[in-house]
Amino acid sequence: MKVRCPYKCDYCMNPKGETNHWWLRARDVNQFTLMAWNDLLADQDGHEHICSESCAAKALSRWMTRRSMEFTMPAAVITPVVEAAKRPN
Numbered sequence: 327m328k329v330r331c332p333y334k335c336d337y338c339m340n341p342k343g344e345t346n347h348w349w350l351r352a353r354d355v356n357q358f359t360l361m362a363w364n365d366l367l368a369d370q371d372g373h374e375h376i377c378s379e380s381c382a383a384k385a386l387s388r389w390m391t392r393r394s395m396e397f398t399m400p401a402a403v404i405t406p407v408v409e410a411a412k413r414p415n
């Protein structure tokens with residue numbers, strides 16, 4: 327029963343061939359980890375399938391954007407409150 331639907335790249339929708347060397351990335355907001363392809367991991371939820379260096383670059387750039395948004399968003403929400411609390415009036 328090795329006939330599953332073929333993997334597709336999460337970034338360019340390329341279907342994976344048997345001999346292609348692909349990469350996996352754990353969906354982790356705190357760190358960007360690129361792993362060698364592993365069929366067991368590829369089947370699990372929470373892993374992105376990446377077909378090439380250029381798609382890995384897209385993954386990194388998307389992760390960095392999301393990461394920097396997470397850093398700026400809470401600060402933008404919290405800072406005005408803190409600033410207001412510091413004022414004497």
Ligand SMILES: [Zn+2]
Nearest residue numbers: 335338377381
């Ligand atoms: Zn791709």
